[in-house]
Each structure stands twice: as structure tokens, then as C-alpha cells.
Amino acid sequence: MGFLSEPEPERGVLLSVIEDRVWRIVAPNPGPMTYHGTNTHLIMTREGLAVLDPGPASEAHVEAVRRAAPAPIRLILLSHTHPDHVGGVGGLKAATGAPVAAYHTPLISTFSTFRPDVPLDDGAEIAGLRALHTPGHAADHLCFADDQGVLFSADHVMAWSTSVVSPPGGDMAAYLASLRRLAQRGEDRLYLPGHGPPLPEPQAFVGELIAHREAREREIEAALAAGPAGVGELAARLYAKVEPALRRAAERNVLAHLLKLEGEGRAIRRGELWQAA
Numbered sequence: 001m002g003f004l005s006e007p008e009p010e011r012g013v014l015l016s017v018i019e020d021r022v023w024r025i026v027a028p029n030p031g032p033m034t035y036h037g038t039n040t041h042l043i044m045t046r047e048g049l050a051v052l053d054p055g056p057a058s059e060a061h062v063e064a065v066r067r068a069a070p071a072p073i074r075l076i077l078l079s080h081t082h083p084d085h086v087g088g089v090g091g092l093k094a095a096t097g098a099p100v101a102a103y104h105t106p107l108i109s110t111f112s113t114f115r116p117d118v119p120l121d122d123g124a125e126i127a128g129l130r131a132l133h134t135p136g137h138a139a140d141h142l143c144f145a146d147d148q149g150v151l152f153s154a155d156h157v158m159a160w161s162t163s164v165v166s167p168p169g170g171d172m173a174a175y176l177a178s179l180r181r182l183a184q185r186g187e188d189r190l191y192l193p194g195h196g197p198p199l200p201e202p203q204a205f206v207g208e209l210i211a212h213r214e215a216r217e218r219e220i221e222a223a224l225a226a227g228p229a230g231v232g233e234l235a236a237r238l239y240a241k242v243e244p245a246l247r248r249a250a251e252r253n254v255l256a257h258l259l260k261l262e263g264e265g266r267a268i269r270r271g272e273l274w275q276a277a
Helices: 060-066 089-096 174-183 202-225 231-238 244-263
Strands: 015-018 022-026 039-043 050-053 073-076 099-103 118-120 129-133 141-145 150-154 190-193 267-270 273-276
Touching: 022 060, 022 273, 039 060, 039 190, 060 089, 073 089, 099 244, 129 231, 174 202, 190 202, 202 231, 202 267, 231 244, 244 267
Parallel strands: 050 073, 073 099, 099 118, 150 190
Antiparallel strands: 015 022, 022 039, 039 050, 129 141, 141 150, 267 273
């Protein structure tokens, strides 16, 4: 995979992405799963300024977004309800009074009781953006596409890394289907992810992501053909070079692949072990 990198961005300031139209402020939540931090995008739409993904529950970040906004914030958009994206929603809404638009059925979990003011379905249009339901990384994940070739891909496609698919909210079959859907969209020329740098020429990269996941699936099937194995054993074998901080994420990806294979009748679970069907 040809991943991209970028220098650590300046914190708490407005960074221009597309002149006079799109900016970002990078949240102060760097880590092995978030790169330099969550990208909070500010988008000048036909209905005023929208903020996509207010980021984690950080008063300092919410204040930085509010202070740096080049115009009054009229709308808050949410790509999905993982805590590094939804945590700042309440604070930004309280500070601005802006309504929050997100997928109509948020992922219910111990970290999110969020409900949108404006529930969105696949294909819904809001402020000149089209919502695309792209489950996989999260069941409630939305990408947002404008009419000028820009797609805000959030955590579904990121230039710096592959996405983690962690059941039950993550689903590998849905993730691959969503990737294939994006690969078929010829109108997108630039992705703006939820973490890391922009991604030009995105269709080729999405094709690489699909090929990578398909290759990993074949590796898992080959391992199971050699005999029953557990998730941890498979992850240790297939992700041998992964740093310890990412080992848990590797195990979640392996489990997601196994559940996909099970659903397709290609793998069988026997207690803690998995075997070929």
C-alpha cells in the first residue's frame, strides 16, 4: 500500500485545505489509531458554514473550532459516532446552537447515546452535500460528497493507514461493499479523511485497499486450511510486524474477516477456535 504522511500540523489553528471553501483543525488526540488527531473540517456550504466531526470531548478543541471559524457555524455534520468524532458534538452545539445532522440510526454503545437533530439516510442532500451511507468501519458511517469532486471520507478511507473494522459495530462484508461503491464513483477527485492528509487520485487507492483486504482474506483461509486456530494466533501470524500498540486492532480485523467467512459458509467457529468449512 502506498500510504501518505504529513508533518505534525499546528494545533488549534485553521488550516486551509481548499482555498476559501474548506479548512481543518486537527484535534489534540494523536495516537496509533488516530495519527496526528481527528480532522475537524469546516466547510463553506450554500447554507453557511458547516463543521464536520467536532472531534473528541475536548473543551480546548471545541473552543478552537468556534474561535477560528471564518463565519458563524450554521450546521454540525457527523460522519459516525466513534468517540474521537462525536465527543465534541455536545459542546459545539451548546456553543453555537447549530443543529446536528448524522445517520438516522446511530451506533448504540456504551460510549454514545447521541441522537441527531437532522437524521440522514443514504443519498440525502444537506447544504449542497450528499450523504453516502458507507458502513464497515462503523455501522452508522457516512461520507459526504460535494458537487465539485470532493468527498469527505472520514474513517472509511484514510491516506495514512487502513481502517480498523471491529465487530460488532464494524462489519468486513459491509466495509468491502462500501469500498466497491466508492471505487465505482468516477466523479470524486479528492478525498478528505477523518485523520491524516488529503488523498488525491482516490479511486486507485481504494482499489489497493480492496485488493489488500482480499489478500488478507485468502491468507486467513490458507491458515485455517492448515488447521484450527484462534483469533490471537492468526493475528500474531499474519500481523507479525505490527507494533504492540496495534496488536489489538489487528485481532479485531482478523475477527471481522472470520465473521465474514462464517457468514459466507467458508469458516466454522468451534468455541475459541476457527476452522475451514
